[in-house]
Amino acid sequence: MLHSLVATRWPASDPPIGAARPPLPLLGLLDQQFYLRQARSVAEKAHPHGGSRPRQGRTRESVLWARSLRAVGSPPAAGRWVVVADRGAAIYEHLRQCRQQGLGFVVRAAQDRGLVALLAATPTLFAVARAQLVPENWS
Numbered sequence: 001m002l003h004s005l006v007a008t009r010w011p012a013s014d015p016p017i018g019a020a021r022p023p024l025p026l027l028g029l030l031d032q033q034f035y036l037r038q039a040r041s042v043a044e045k046a047h048p049h050g051g052s053r054p055r056q057g058r059t060r061e062s063v064l065w066a067r068s069l070r071a072v073g074s075p076p077a078a079g080r081w082v083v084v085a086d087r088g089a090a091i092y093e094h095l096r097q098c099r100q101q102g103l104g105f106v107v108r109a110a111q112d113r114g115l116v117a118l119l120a121a122t123p124t125l126f127a128v129a130r131a132q133l134v135p136e137n138w139s
Contacts, residue, residue: 003064005031005072010082031068035061065089066097074101082106 008024015022065085075081081103085094087110098105112126 001035001037001061003033003035003061003068004029005068031071033064033067035064037061062088062091062094065091065094069094069097069101069103075103080104 007027007030009027010024011022065083065088069083083089083098083103083105085105085107087108089095089105090107090109090111090113095105095107109125109129112124114124115128
């Protein structure tokens, strides 16, 4: 598997709500890692949810995000970089590293995580996301 981190540029002004997402120019390849997926052990296959104990010793694919971020570094003082990631990056270590490096982030969530710093009326990630104003019809 190739884990690639590419750079694009978002337009200077956001498109109007309801408009199609504009094409983004590709600026370049920032980092790329070759990763060979390891077979799951018998113990890991036997656990109903893949438990962490059987997985110990096997590198998690989610570490690829952290390695890429370390390779890229932090944005210049006058710049803003936003990491847009798949659900493999929906882990605390990746989000913490984004914050430490001054990076914004948008991550596709895999789990409906509980949120600590919010009111009890919207205690989970998916509930808060559904309550946000979202541009419609972006493709």
